[in-house]
Amino acid sequence: MVIYSDTIGSSTSTSTSYAEITGSPYSPKVNGRLVQLRVHVSNTNASSLVEGFIVKAESVSFGGIEVHCAGQGNGLHTAPAMASPTAIINCDVPVKVGVTIKVSLINTVTPTTPVFRIVGVFQA
Numbered sequence: 001m002v003i004y005s006d007t008i009g010s011s012t013s014t015s016t017s018y019a020e021i022t023g024s025p026y027s028p029k030v031n032g033r034l035v036q037l038r039v040h041v042s043n044t045n046a047s048s049l050v051e052g053f054i055v056k057a058e059s060v061s062f063g064g065i066e067v068h069c070a071g072q073g074n075g076l077h078t079a080p081a082m083a084s085p086t087a088i089i090n091c092d093v094p095v096k097v098g099v100t101i102k103v104s105l106i107n108t109v110t111p112t113t114p115v116f117r118i119v120g121v122f123q124a
Contacts, residue, residue: 003121004122004124005121006119007117008023008024008103008118009026010023011105012115013116014110014112015106016108018104021103021116023103024102025100025102026103026120027097027098027100027101028097028099029097029122030097030124031095031124033092033094033095034057034095035092036090037091038087038120039069039086039087039088039117039119040117040118041071041073041084041085041086043073043081043114045077045113046077046079047078047112048114049073050072050074050107051072051073051108051111052070053072053073053087053105053114053116054070054071054106055116055118056068056104056105058101060099061101063093067093068089069087069089070087070089105118
């Protein structure tokens with residue numbers, strides 16, 4: 001058994017409706033399971049603002065299940081600023097080589113200059 005992480009994609013979307021992220025659809029490297037989804041939020045300047053978001057992953061290999069990872073930012077990033085928390089959801093869904101994973105993101109409040117990086121943790 002091997003556990004590894006891989007960047008599924010990224011987004012700078014400010015949309016308040018679901019928008020597919022850059023890098024989606026993602027194609028798994030090996031057959032196995034997606035066991036965790038992590039969303040890292042970066043802020044590009046002092047006026048950056050991220051309040052709330054949801055990342056949705058879906059694939060035929062999941063058997064009709066969607067994986068949702070919700071998170072929140074921490075307000076304006078004027079100095080001094082704390083790092084935004086990483087949103088993490090544990091899951092256990094099968095993945096297969098050649099069966100892609102579509103990943104979308106929605107902001108619950110319109111953000112300013114967000115950068116989202118979505119990482120999957122896989123077990124094979």
